[in-house]
Amino acid sequence: MRKWWPLVAVCLGTFMFLLDTTVLSVALPEIGEGLSAPLPALQWVANVYTLVLAVLMLMMGALADRFGARTVYVAGLMVFGVASLACGSAPNAGALVAARAAQGVGGAAMAVTTFALIGSCYRGPDMGRAMGVFGAVSGLAAAVGPMLGGALTQYLGWRSVFFLNLPLVAVTVALTLRVLAPGRQGTGTRIDLPGMVVFALCAGSLTYALTSAGEVGWASPAVLGPLALAALALAVFARVELRSPAPLLDVALFGRAAFSAVMMCVVASTAAFAALVYTSVWLQSGLGLGPARAGLALMPLALASFATSLISGRRLHGRSPRAVLATGLLLSGIGCALQAGLDAGASAVSLAPGLALTGVGVGLLGPAMGAAVFAALPPERGGMAAGAMTTFRQLGQTLGVAVLGVLFQQGGGAMTEGLDRVLIAAAAAGIIGSVLAYVFVPRPAAANAPAPARRDLTDSR
Incomplete structure (x- = not known):
């Protein structure tokens, strides 16, 4: 039993990290009421967490290479715990958004180190068992998130969603320091700070523009200005990365049709989860459910x-x-389409068949996504492929919430009509992603997929 304690320490952190990406969807309406926050502010409460994750994932991988995975993991846990306390104590929406950003910093450090920690502790059949448990815990976090968030919010208040992390962080830090060895530290890893700053500027400006568009319109300077800044930052980022000796992301890889298509599939796979934010708003504010x-x-x-x-x-x-991958995206898209077509008599039960089918699609995507990404590149680029996949997944979630928010508010119509537009867009994303996967994703050699997957988020180069 003693040999499995390191896995427990890693799974506890993973459970918290993933829980905070799903648990909040049900709590957002109560947060809006409690802090008198409008919908754009609530979008930022959800968006800033995944935005920071997207920006920092690759950099945290470099830090883990330099200082050791356990050190970065523990530091991430502590930052996550302090930020959770700040989230639960936030007096207004602005403070909550800032605290959620800090949570994202800790979450990125936790996420990039999990596979390295498991790989340092287990080999052979034990590695397979460990990864199976890790996958089950990841799925469990997604499964219990909405229900746990709803129960905590209704009976203990929305702040308890964040306070729950505090004892979990304390236990995980203590267990990690006791059962995980410090590991080796590197000295040669370089951090592409200019690339990270420009990428953050691009992603932040684009998210701000899309979030604002639903409220002030596309022609507003508050939208056009950030859009122009995002385009300029993207061009600068490409130039910086092409010249960097240790880039965050080798942009030349996007010259490969297979790699570009797989990244688009990664983004498309996040649409169904982004739509849940507005489904939750409709269930509570539209139908009056607790x-x-x-x-x-x-x-x-x-x-x-x-x-x-x-x-x-x-x-x-x-x-x-x-x-x-093509089947998972197709089922996810069809499931979203089945949820659409809501009318004045629609209820929560109306969504159930479509939600279940979307869930089947999402469940298929998890194991296939990594294999598809690694199939698009040579095995020696496995670390870069994994970092790109994780970054695009988080960025897709962030931009998805922003884009779907524009559709949700479009025209000022009824809330049911807004949710219909959101679900149709999410369905289109899944179906288009399915076509891209079927046409462009190559068939990998069987031996190429597993090895890079074990490096997953730990190599940023």
Whole structure:
């Protein structure tokens, strides 16, 4: 039993990190009421966390290489805990957004080190068992997030969603220091600080413009200015990365059609989760459900995703990632389409079949996404592929919430009509992503997929 304590320490941190990406969706309406925050402010409460994750993932990988995975993991846990306390104590929406950004810093450090820590402790069959447990915990976090968030919000208040992290952080830090060895530290890893700053400026400006567009319109200087800044920053980022000896992201890789298509598939895979923010708003503000009942209404997606990921991880191992990825995206898109078509008589039950089908699609995507990314590049670029995948997943979630927010508010119509537009857009993203996957994702050699996957988020080069 003693040999599995390191896995427990890693899984506890992973559970917290992933829980905070899903648990908040049900709590947002109560946060808006409690802090008198409008919808754009609530979008930032959700967006800033994933935005910071997207910006810092690659840099945190470099820090883990330099200072050791355990050091970065523990530091991330401590930052995450302090930020959670600040979130739960926030007096207004601005303070909450700032604290959520700090949470993202800690979350990025926690996320990039998990695979390295598991890889340092387990080999052979034990590695397979450890990764199976790790995958199950990841699915469990997604499954219980909406329900746990709803129950905590309704019975203890939305602040308890953040305060819950405090004892978990304390236990995880103590356990990590006791059961995980410090590991080796490197000295030669360089951090591409200019690239990180310009990428942050691009992603932040674009997110701000899209978030503002639903409220002030596309022609407003508050939208056009940040859009222009984002375009300029993107051009500068490409130039900086092409000249950097140790780039965050080798932009020349986007000259490969397969790699570009897979990155688009990664972004498309986040649309269904981004739509949940507005589904939750409709369930609570439109139908008048409490947070707990709203969380329960979203459970078909989470449970279907959890069950499918457990089954597909074993039965689809070694299958072509092209077929699995295309099928997962297609089912996710069709599931979103089935949720659309809401009318004045719609209820939470109306969403259940579509949510369940979307969950099956999402469950298929997890095991296939990494294999598809690694199939698009040579094995020696595995670290770069993993970092790009993680960054685009978080950035896709952030931009998805912003873009779908514009559709949700468009025309000032009824809330049901706004949710319909959101679900149709999410369905289109899934279906288009499915076509891209089927056409462009190559069939990898079976031996190429597993090895880079174990490096996953730990190599930023």
